[in-house]
Amino acid sequence: MQAFTKHTGTVAPLERVNVDTDQIIPKQFLKSIKRTGFGDYLFDGWRFVDEGDLGMTPNERQLNHDFVLNQPAYQGASILLARDNFGCGSSREHAVWALQEFGFCVVLAPSFADIFYGNCFKNGLLPVVLNEREIDQLFHDCGQGYSLTVDLERQQVETSAGAIFNFQIDQGLKEKMLKGLDDISMTLAERALIESFEAKHRQSQPWLFLREE
Amino acid sequence: MAARTLYDKIWDAHLVGARKDGNSLIYIDLQLLHEVTSPQAFEGLTLNKRPLWRVDANLATPDHNVPTDQRELGMAGITDTIALQQVTALDDNCKSFGVEQFEILDPRQGIVHVVGPEQGATLPGMTIVCGDSHTSTHGAFAALAQGVGTSEVEHVMATQCLVQNKAKNYAVEVNGELSPGVYAKDLILAIIARLGTAGATGHTIEYRGSTIRALSMEARMTLCNMSIEAGARAGLVAVDQTTLDYVKGRPFAPSGDQWEAAQTYWRTLVSDADAIFDNTLQLRAEDIPPQVSWGTSPEQVAGIDEVVPDPGQFTDPVQVESAGHALKYMDLPAGKAIKDIYLDQIFIGSCTNARIEDLRAVAAIVRGKKLAANIKQALIVPGSGLVKAQAEAEGLAQIFVDAGFSWRAAGCSMCLAMNPDKLGPKEHCASTSNRNFEGRQGHAGRTHLVSPAMAAGAAIAGHFVDVREWL
Ligand code: SF4
Numbered sequence: 001m002q003a004f005t006k007h008t009g010t011v012a013p014l015e016r017v018n019v020d021t022d023q024i025i026p027k028q029f030l031k032s033i034k035r036t037g038f039g040d041y042l043f044d045g046w047r048f049v050d051e052g053d054l055g056m057t058p059n060e061r062q063l064n065h066d067f068v069l070n071q072p073a074y075q076g077a078s079i080l081l082a083r084d085n086f087g088c089g090s091s092r093e094h095a096v097w098a099l100q101e102f103g104f105c106v107v108l109a110p111s112f113a114d115i116f117y118g119n120c121f122k123n124g125l126l127p128v129v130l131n132e133r134e135i136d137q138l139f140h141d142c143g144q145g146y147s148l149t150v151d152l153e154r155q156q157v158e159t160s161a162g163a164i165f166n167f168q169i170d171q172g173l174k175e176k177m178l179k180g181l182d183d184i185s186m187t188l189a190e191r192a193l194i195e196s197f198e199a200k201h202r203q204s205q206p207w208l209f210l211r212e213e
Numbered sequence: 214m215a216a217r218t219l220y221d222k223i224w225d226a227h228l229v230g231a232r233k234d235g236n237s238l239i240y241i242d243l244q245l246l247h248e249v250t251s252p253q254a255f256e257g258l259t260l261n262k263r264p265l266w267r268v269d270a271n272l273a274t275p276d277h278n279v280p281t282d283q284r285e286l287g288m289a290g291i292t293d294t295i296a297l298q299q300v301t302a303l304d305d306n307c308k309s310f311g312v313e314q315f316e317i318l319d320p321r322q323g324i325v326h327v328v329g330p331e332q333g334a335t336l337p338g339m340t341i342v343c344g345d346s347h348t349s350t351h352g353a354f355a356a357l358a359q360g361v362g363t364s365e366v367e368h369v370m371a372t373q374c375l376v377q378n379k380a381k382n383y384a385v386e387v388n389g390e391l392s393p394g395v396y397a398k399d400l401i402l403a404i405i406a407r408l409g410t411a412g413a414t415g416h417t418i419e420y421r422g423s424t425i426r427a428l429s430m431e432a433r434m435t436l437c438n439m440s441i442e443a444g445a446r447a448g449l450v451a452v453d454q455t456t457l458d459y460v461k462g463r464p465f466a467p468s469g470d471q472w473e474a475a476q477t478y479w480r481t482l483v484s485d486a487d488a489i490f491d492n493t494l495q496l497r498a499e500d501i502p503p504q505v506s507w508g509t510s511p512e513q514v515a516g517i518d519e520v521v522p523d524p525g526q527f528t529d530p531v532q533v534e535s536a537g538h539a540l541k542y543m544d545l546p547a548g549k550a551i552k553d554i555y556l557d558q559i560f561i562g563s564c565t566n567a568r569i570e571d572l573r574a575v576a577a578i579v580r581g582k583k584l585a586a587n588i589k590q591a592l593i594v595p596g597s598g599l600v601k602a603q604a605e606a607e608g609l610a611q612i613f614v615d616a617g618f619s620w621r622a623a624g625c626s627m628c629l630a631m632n633p634d635k636l637g638p639k640e641h642c643a644s645t646s647n648r649n650f651e652g653r654q655g656h657a658g659r660t661h662l663v664s665p666a667m668a669a670g671a672a673i674a675g676h677f678v679d680v681r682e683w684l
Contacts, residue, residue, distance in 0.1 A: 208242045
């Protein structure tokens with residue numbers, strides 16, 4: 001996984017609450033057996049007027065010019081400004097892959113749904129929780145070319161005017177992001193611990209191991 | 214030891230170790246796999262040359278995008294080439310990793326969350342994961358069952374563990390008797406309406422109270438299924454005789470001495486009397502009428518006697534905005550009576566409501582009647598091949614067909630419309646599934662979440678009716 005330390009980029013505001021993962025990447029795109037190729041279909045139902053399907057390229061599609069990500073002001077944005085409960089609904093990790101492939105590195109919101117939040121850290125997309133007032137202010141200030149710097153080490157979001165918002169983050173998740181660590185290797189480093197737990201577990205609840213050969 | 218909740222007990226029994234960052238390593242007893250969220254995980258293992266930690270702790274079946282008609286064709290019946298690629302990938306991966314699979318033509322194939330309990334693969338006190346958010350279904354068995362993302366699927370495959378911080382405890386207590394014609398589905402919709410879709414974020418819900426104790430296992434599964442729709446990580450119901458009676462004798466369940474030892478342990482899987490919950494919600498069962506969702510979020514529901522609300526009546530500006538959006542999408546005016554909502558399609562199925570009891574409830578309503586003329590299509594999709602066989606043996610399937618329903622083979626079908634079963638744009642559907650999100654059942658389709666009996670009544674009347682009056 002790519003490490004995340006500090007990122008400066010322009011911001012796109014998505015003025016909707018409860019944006020669910022079905023909106024982020026509609027289900028017809030989940031048929032792929034790959035981890036890539038989802039960026040073209042990010043927010044497909046909102047970005048395009050026609051109904052999309054896997055394999056279609058954006059050039060052959062009908063753009064919804066009203067949708068914020070299609071507006072010239074927000075082209076190339078890498079920070080998504082969002083509202084409450086972002087990423088709710090289905091557990092599909094494809095939502096995170098799609099956001100990243102589209103070019104987002106950070107999502108700012110007052111709250112995130114649990115599974116989505118966790119999935120972000122497995123892929124190096126940084127979800128940042130700011131309070132409602134701060135998010136309101138960012139929505140208010142956001143416009144063409146509005147940029148922010150997100151510094152994970154210092155847990156700060158800095159505006160180009162120099163205002164600073166601090167954010168909280170789980171220290172374990174922070175470490176992992178900063179170093180770009182791979183979860184599985186981290187856990188396999190504790191192999192002995194898992195094996196000894198498993199041996200005890202097999203003894204106390206043998207019926208959980210009935211299919212073992 | 215301090216008093217513990219049921220969740221605390223299962224957690225403690227699976228705690229491999231605590232990390233200094235505050236997270237814990239939790240041992241996972243069972244991973245259910247399906248074709249949509251597993252290929253990238255298997256790919257990850259292969260790329261990194263990692264084996265499955267415990268082959269026997271995995272069970273797979275294709276469900277999300279298998280077609281529900283012409284099942285006898287098997288793989289050849291999958292006309293969508295990309296869907297075919299996914300189902301084939303599951304087959305290949307299961308073969309090369311040695312994972313037990315109920316493949317497309319196996320009579321035990323079905324929706325993972327129907328299949329696990331049906332086979333006794335789901336057992337009380339287990340930790341279960343699946344790359345699907347409705348894994349919470351298995352909480353009906355006092356199993357800590359959670360939906361995970363694809364990276365976590367791979368993590369569990371490789372390590373048999375999940376890295377997690379502990380959730381908080383939420384008690385949802387329901388007492389009293391549900392009225393005839395009111396089901397677990399109505400109950401959970403009413404609960405979500407009160408909690409909100411993020412109300413239980415960061416919590417595990419335990420459903421408690423006399424109403425819950427009186428529910429069958431199938432009804433408990435319906436209830437736990439939608440815990441995620443209130444933002445919860447998982448839902449749980451404590452073990453009682455109903456749980457044990459259901460599990461006993463199932464193919465994967467322990468028997469003989471093992472059964473005795475297991476059930477002795479399972480009986481301890483209840484919250485201690487003085488256990489403390491971080492949050493509590495209380496409801497009276499008598500107060501709950503049949504529910505119908507009018508919006509695009511599972512919290513946007515009303516009783517059958519109510520009207521579509523005016524967005525302005527909500528106090529929270531967020532709710533005002535989202536109700537406004539929803540009504541526009543659903544093309545419903547505020548003030549319209551729920552009973553005056555006409556339907557184009559009916560979908561009875563999904564891991565929420567596609568078990569035999571659900572189908573019996575439908576049959577009781579539609580027996581000897583015909584679909585209303587305005588209903589273009591009415592699908593009944595059993596949750597598994599075995600549910601299908603049983604419904605046919607009981608004569609339910611014939612009742613459905615006689616009434617004009619299309620009787621299908623097992624799968625997720627129009628719950629998420631990844632297979633050919635879909636709503637057309639702007640069509641209204643009475644659906645027994647769990648999500649009414651925009652486009653969930655087809656591009657620009659409009660979903661109303663209801664119980665199987667309510668969907669059945671709507672199929673016959675052409676619009677929503679109060680099924681309490683039909684019994
Ligand atoms: S029936 Fe629907 S909710 Fe259940 S597993 Fe299938 S797609 Fe998911």
